[in-house]
Amino acid sequence: MGQITYAAALNRALAEAMREDPKVVVLGEDIGALGGIFTVTQGLLEEFGPARVFETPLSEACYVGCGTGLALCGWRPVVELMFTDFLMVAMDQVCNQAAKLRYMTGGQAKLPMTLRAPIGARNSAAAQHSQSPQAWFAHTPGLRVVMPATPADALGLLASAIECDDPVLVLEHKSHYGDKGPVPEGRHRVPLGKAEVKRSGKDVTIVGCSRMTLLALEAAEQLAAEGIEAEVVDLRSLNPLDREAIVGSVSRTRRAVVVDEGVLDFGITAEIAALVHGELFDELLAPVVRVGAVHAPIPFSPPLERAAVPQVADIVAAVRRCLGKKPADI
């Protein structure tokens, strides 16, 4: 398996899909000559030409709507948003139009559209360029949401998203674009709605997605040094959620810590904690511990930014708490 970056993996998924299916087109801001600000669409304009790589004006509501319309008449658009924060400019098109059209038309409409958008707090991009609003979108019936953590998952999930006949939002983490990892050479698909155990352990399950999966793996490494064996479940998809994988893992470890980069209150972790408590109440050795971002916009100042979103140390501390360790034992 060759090592490529997350950005290159996404790029490969796009290029392969465009080669395979002439109905796949991409649209977004600065995705042509510039290759997208995170380099994900590099080379597509050269290979496929402006008829399939539409560089749009700066008008998110307009081009997300255009993508929805293309999908409605049988095309397979992949729409790039520069930042997930700008998807909010197009909220009507995403949540009122794309997500609802199929159900609302009694199942007649088909919306094979993929939206790609970068999330996450990184490098002090401040409140309007740092959000992780996955819970909003996972809360929207009719929209599938996936969040790859590794290059291989980026390739496999984006490829599956493009092939899916429903609208899929692929939330990519800004911190990951330059990360390298092993990626299968040939055809590679990651099924939508399937979590993956990225590390096995018997003492506690850490459930996360996107960048939090990587932090959870680091935390697990640290915990191993003190004799705690943590299992890390990477959700990969939020909707559909792989409830079986979560419940399966926690039924073995009987303890769970759930981590998400989004705002903690009313977020993803609450959904998963409710699931675990509901399914495994009698087996649990401790209540589920949740870790998430503070209830505030992401601040600019570097020390505040670090304090706003979960860090490895927060996950480690949460695991210790879940294991009933008092601060004095730590």
Next chain:
Amino acid sequence: MKPTEQQMKEMLRTMLTIRGFEQTACALYMDNWESGNFLGALHSYEGQEAVATGACACLRDDDYVFSTHRGHGHFIAKGGDVKAMFAELLGKEAGCSRGRGGSMHMFDPEKGLMGGNGIVGGGIPLALGPAFAANYRGTDQVTVSFFGEGASSQGVFHESLNLAALWDLPLIFVCENNRYAVGTPVSQGISVPNVSVRAAGYGCPGVTVDGDDPVAVYEAVSEAVAHARAGNGPSLVEAVTHRYSTHCMVMQEGREQSELDEMNEHDPIPRFEQYLQENGIISADEVQALKGEVSQLIEEAVAFGEDAPFPDPATVADGLWVS
């Protein structure tokens, strides 16, 4: 209306301050970047100084300005505190947004500075608010909404022009056409050659001026301000200008080298200096003295910003609510 000689001297000072601020800010950004500290997205206003300067010279302290992601120039031209700006750029508690905002989110309502914006176009409808309030209360305050030509593709730009014209709001839409939105040239982003023609569709005046000439900007904006203060509604002023640096630190340059080589020809500062000297408005000595004052101001402001303490991480969730 032409600016007075005294105003023009002040305008030169403002332009020099903006230039000095941006050059120092970019150097500071690079120093930090090289040692692994990221200071977010810094969009330099270098090259566009004449626009903010000419436009804000038409305004009173009690007028309002809504700025953009590329907003340092607006902030300085409307009287923002350069010390607090450097502190903000560095994420310090003494910053004009207490370090919570950074380069794109500087705020000083006392000076009528109603904030930069990270969402392109997001600030345009906000400007309708104070314009509406001025009308309602019968004051003759005006509001300026700055935005780039790229932002004029957003729906809210069109919706706001319509509403402002419909209600005769005292609002001046100042479009800074620096001919690019990140890497998208104006020819690929907008269906007409000049943004100003959009005004006709909403029944308000629209003009295009040389945005590298602060006097031309002043003339157009002061006319729009007089029109607005007299209760005649909004105007759209498009200032065609040039962005010197890459879209933002530390992004790669997408423009052709030949195009960048031409930038010096458009530099608004030497041109304005020359104009002032040729017309006997300022002497070479006075220009030198002005430059000395500006560099001292900048030096002191950077030192203030660097010495200021960071916010306490324990306060991260504070400040969300009024009470």
